[in-house]
Amino acid sequence: MIIYIPTPLRPYADGRDEFEVDAATITEALAGLTQAHPDLRKHLFTAEGGVRAFVNLYLNDADVRYLPEKLASKVSSTDTLSIIPSIAGGCSPGLAVQAGAASPHDIEANEHGYQNEK
Amino acid sequence: MSRLQIPQAEYEAIRAHGEETYPHECCGALLGRPTAEGWKVEAAVRAGNTRTDSAHNRYNIAPVELVKIEREARRLGLGIAGFYHSHPDHPAQWSTTDFAEAHWLGCSYVITEVAHGRAAVTNSFLLAGATEEEKRFEQETIAVDEESIDTELS
Numbered sequence: 001m002i003i004y005i006p007t008p009l010r011p012y013a014d015g016r017d018e019f020e021v022d023a024a025t026i027t028e029a030l031a032g033l034t035q036a037h038p039d040l041r042k043h044l045f046t047a048e049g050g051v052r053a054f055v056n057l058y059l060n061d062a063d064v065r066y067l068p069e070k071l072a073s074k075v076s077s078t079d080t081l082s083i084i085p086s087i088a089g090g091c092s093p094g095l096a097v098q099a100g101a102a103s104p105h106d107i108e109a110n111e112h113g114y115q116n117e118k
Numbered sequence: 119m120s121r122l123q124i125p126q127a128e129y130e131a132i133r134a135h136g137e138e139t140y141p142h143e144c145c146g147a148l149l150g151r152p153t154a155e156g157w158k159v160e161a162a163v164r165a166g167n168t169r170t171d172s173a174h175n176r177y178n179i180a181p182v183e184l185v186k187i188e189r190e191a192r193r194l195g196l197g198i199a200g201f202y203h204s205h206p207d208h209p210a211q212w213s214t215t216d217f218a219e220a221h222w223l224g225c226s227y228v229i230t231e232v233a234h235g236r237a238a239v240t241n242s243f244l245l246a247g248a249t250e251e252e253k254r255f256e257q258e259t260i261a262v263d264e265e266s267i268d269t270e271l272s
Binding site for chain 2: 007040061085
């Protein structure tokens with residue numbers, strides 16, 4: 001499958017805008033990507049190993065958070081995985097100036113995150 | 119200081135977008151190519167604001183719309199250079215919300231103040247820093263067409 005790398009992450013992937021990987025699941029595909037480009041890891045994952053809340057993953061046109069198997073979803077060689085950091089803001093002063101500050105988006109991400117329900 | 123180059127037509131289009139959606143915030147993406155000085159914008163793409171609950175002071179672009187915008191950029195041989203949005207009756211300065219929600223490191227965030235329905239000051243801020251934890255906004259020059267102008271502080 002092909003993983004599309006967004007503008008901000010290309011400096012950590014040797015300037016590449018896409019990465020081809022043989023993988024059976026989304027988790028395997030991301031592992032292949034970060035093994036080839038280890039500097040990407042901290043941009044995609046938290047210290048605990050979860051996908052950062054502001055990182056959106058789309059398998060073709062489907063939000064991975066809402067797939068039944070989430071990151072364990074099976075993939076084929078013709079699938080594409082898009083990495084899309086969220087884009088939001090506004091003149092409302094409601095959020096604290098703090099990297100990784102909680103936001104409505106983060107809350108939504110946590111509620112409907114990438115981990116399968118236990 | 120980095121520099122955002124943008125064609126006159128695209129510059130006017132993003133300001134007009136803010137006037138059209140007033141008193142709500144508009145938003146969209148900027149497609150372009152990187153240069154040694156900063157991004158050179160070649161196209162501005164309008165996006166929908168999904169924050170209909172608070173559209174007067176918040177914006178959000180649906181990720182699936184971004185997937186499609188990036189797909190189109192790729193087809194054109196361009197990259198996502200940054201994003202734009204408007205601040206209705208609010209200065210063209212980044213807010214704490216803008217900062218907290220900014221995650222496209224190395225990209226430009228263009229903000230237009232729309233005062234009483236008319237586009238006023240437009241500023242651009244580069245999201246600098248190597249990581250999410252080190253990120254910061256740095257104001258940059260906006261060069262419209264070939265003529266370079268310093269962005270105005272409001």
